[in-house]
Amino acid sequence: MVYAGQGDARRSMALLWRAEGVPGVRSAPGPKPGLSVDLIVNTGIAVADEQGMAALSMRAVGERLGRTAMALYTYVPGKTELVDLMYDRALAQLPTGYSLDAGWRPALTAWAHDNWTFYVRHPWVLQVSQARPVLGPNEFRTLDTVLGILAETGLEARLRRGIVTTLFDIVRGAARTVAEARLAPKETGVPEDEWWLARSAMLEEVAPDFAERYPLVTRLENEGAFTPEECGPYDECVPYLENESRRTFETGLTLFLDGIEAAMRAAYK
Amino acid sequence: MVYAGQGDARRSMALLWRAEGVPGVRSAPGPKPGLSVDLIVNTGIAVADEQGMAALSMRAVGERLGRTAMALYTYVPGKTELVDLMYDRALAQLPTGYSLDAGWRPALTAWAHDNWTFYVRHPWVLQVSQARPVLGPNEFRTLDTVLGILAETGLEARLRRGIVTTLFDIVRGAARTVAEARLAPKETGVPEDEWWLARSAMLEEVAPDFAERYPLVTRLENEGAFTPEECGPYDECVPYLENESRRTFETGLTLFLDGIEAAMRAAYK
DNA sequence: CAAGTTACTTTAGGCCATAAGGAGTTGCAA
DNA sequence: TTGCAACTCCTTATGGCCTAAAGTAACTTG
Numbered sequence: 001m002v003y004a005g006q007g008d009a010r011r012s013m014a015l016l017w018r019a020e021g022v023p024g025v026r027s028a029p030g031p032k033p034g035l036s037v038d039l040i041v042n043t044g045i046a047v048a049d050e051q052g053m054a055a056l057s058m059r060a061v062g063e064r065l066g067r068t069a070m071a072l073y074t075y076v077p078g079k080t081e082l083v084d085l086m087y088d089r090a091l092a093q094l095p096t097g098y099s100l101d102a103g104w105r106p107a108l109t110a111w112a113h114d115n116w117t118f119y120v121r122h123p124w125v126l127q128v129s130q131a132r133p134v135l136g137p138n139e140f141r142t143l144d145t146v147l148g149i150l151a152e153t154g155l156e157a158r159l160r161r162g163i164v165t166t167l168f169d170i171v172r173g174a175a176r177t178v179a180e181a182r183l184a185p186k187e188t189g190v191p192e193d194e195w196w197l198a199r200s201a202m203l204e205e206v207a208p209d210f211a212e213r214y215p216l217v218t219r220l221e222n223e224g225a226f227t228p229e230e231c232g233p234y235d236e237c238v239p240y241l242e243n244e245s246r247r248t249f250e251t252g253l254t255l256f257l258d259g260i261e262a263a264m265r266a267a268y269k
Numbered sequence: 270m271v272y273a274g275q276g277d278a279r280r281s282m283a284l285l286w287r288a289e290g291v292p293g294v295r296s297a298p299g300p301k302p303g304l305s306v307d308l309i310v311n312t313g314i315a316v317a318d319e320q321g322m323a324a325l326s327m328r329a330v331g332e333r334l335g336r337t338a339m340a341l342y343t344y345v346p347g348k349t350e351l352v353d354l355m356y357d358r359a360l361a362q363l364p365t366g367y368s369l370d371a372g373w374r375p376a377l378t379a380w381a382h383d384n385w386t387f388y389v390r391h392p393w394v395l396q397v398s399q400a401r402p403v404l405g406p407n408e409f410r411t412l413d414t415v416l417g418i419l420a421e422t423g424l425e426a427r428l429r430r431g432i433v434t435t436l437f438d439i440v441r442g443a444a445r446t447v448a449e450a451r452l453a454p455k456e457t458g459v460p461e462d463e464w465w466l467a468r469s470a471m472l473e474e475v476a477p478d479f480a481e482r483y484p485l486v487t488r489l490e491n492e493g494a495f496t497p498e499e500c501g502p503y504d505e506c507v508p509y510l511e512n513e514s515r516r517t518f519e520t521g522l523t524l525f526l527d528g529i530e531a532a533m534r535a536a537y538k
Numbered sequence: 539c540a541a542g543t544t545a546c547t548t549t550a551g552g553c554c555a556t557a558a559g560g561a562g563t564t565g566c567a568a
Numbered sequence: 569t570t571g572c573a574a575c576t577c578c579t580t581a582t583g584g585c586c587t588a589a590a591g592t593a594a595c596t597t598g
């Protein structure tokens with residue numbers, strides 16, 4: 001059993017919060033470093049983006065940089081810390097200033113969509129465990145951004161906190177569906193449609209009494225809840241699951257925002 | 270690159286949907302099976318419950334049953350399938366009949382809480398990838414259960430579908446926080462409070478300008494959004510994070526249900 | 539009783555993270 | 569100028585993981 005002591009906490013927090021991009025005048029004995037933390041982190045992100053989190057190994061990252069896996073340990077304490085750094089660096093892409101001219105609701109909607117897009121673009125981010133949160137600068141920056149929008153509602157602090165948490169849950173949950181659908185073919189090598197085809201064929205074979213056993217699921221399907229909607233003028237024509245799941249996301253988000261409005265009405269009178 | 274062909278789909282669907290508990294009169298050559306799929310699946314669940322998903326290895330399961338890892342492959346095609354079976358079996362614990370006498374809202378609230386409790390009790394379930402969903406009987410049973418409650422709202426099919434998805438996102442997201450907090454000490458060996466203590470000390474050291482940099486996060490804290498509430502008469506006194514996170518969950522859930530009510534008002538007039 | 543089937547084991551190969559120790563490079567102090 | 573200590577990067581090794589392949593022993597049936 002390995003205990004992470006004080007030293008580890010210091011080292012990894014220092015890495016997360018280090019002033020980046022300031023090379024400074026180096027003057028130390030030993031060969032010049034051929035790599036850098038930034039370079040390694042970016043390479044890690046590239047690997048994860050292209051091949052999924054499962055393919056992220058120290059070797060894979062090292063190889064892209066023309067080094068062995070062990071060379072990375074000069075720059076980064078271990079894989080956990082590398083992933084944390086990748087996470088925080090990726091988060092830096094998220095936009096930050098949302099206009100409140102039209103009120104909190106459009107701003108919050110835009111924020112939610114931006115976040116959704118971000119997760120879908122970097123599916124591996126959703127696989128970073130939140131168990132021990134990555135307390136990096138960009139995590140807090142993101143938090144500050146939503147809170148800035150939410151301040152406009154004038155709701156009480158505890159309520160604001162609950163809203164933020166739930167918003168993240170909704171956005172991440174919705175993004176997860178699409179993200180995993182994109183990741184799965186890369187990680188398993190089986191195309192999405194092929195998998196579904198084989199699977200649903202098997203399902204009919206193995207559960208011929210499906211309709212009686214699950215009447216409400218069946219009814220939902222019969223009422224067309226899974227029928228693809230046509231691509232409207234504003235949609236790019238995107239794979240079925242992605243399109244559907246974005247709509248589902250919008251439905252859920254709208255309902256939640258309606259709930260916030262109800263809370264505001266209740267609070268102001 | 271290993272392609273999962275038709276055969277794999279058939280085998281694993283058959284396992285998921287097999288008629289359990291019917292031993293029948295066996296008569297086959299070769300030694301009597303000393304184990305069974307059920308036994309292996311239950312042992313797998315026990316390992317995951319006690320030590321977390323990271324500790325779930327074929328060896329660990331085999332060892333508990335007095336066998337080698339390889340012995341399990343007689344019963345189960347591989348680890349992926351074992352996890353799928355564990356997932357579906359665990360889901361069987363969820364209750365199924367919710368009274369609608371008091372309307373959909375209390376029923377849905379109860380359902381959400383039962384699900385939350387379930388995930389918190391079996392944290393590893395949240396780590397089972399939904400990328401390629403486990404199309405087992407209990408997945409559909411759970412779905413049918415919520416849909417039964419939601420039918421009462423009389424809302425349109427697509428809306429119902431969106432609500433179900435988002436409900437799952439909210440419940441799972443909220444449970445994830447607690448689940449991961451329970452899992453982390455088991456998997457890393459570092460107690461929760463110790464980790465936080467070391468971490469927040471480092472944070473102050475490494476980001477002394479925190480308050481100016483993240484004014485709204487700071488404000489939220491100053492307004493007491495993170496101050497533990499006292500244990501009311503209905504609360505068991507549970508660790509800080511768990512208590513807080515359950516309250517946050519309730520806040521989010523309430524808002525979402527309010528949103529559903531708003532949608533119903535809009536639909537009926 | 540022979541043959542075929544089955545349960546389970548051992549062995550091995552190919553991944554993974556990372557500890558330990560060694561080789562070679564470089565800046566500075568003596 | 570000459571060590572020396574610091575530094576990067578490598579090789580090697582340990583101990584994990586999943587699982588393919590082949591072997592052994594137990595059992596039923598023809």
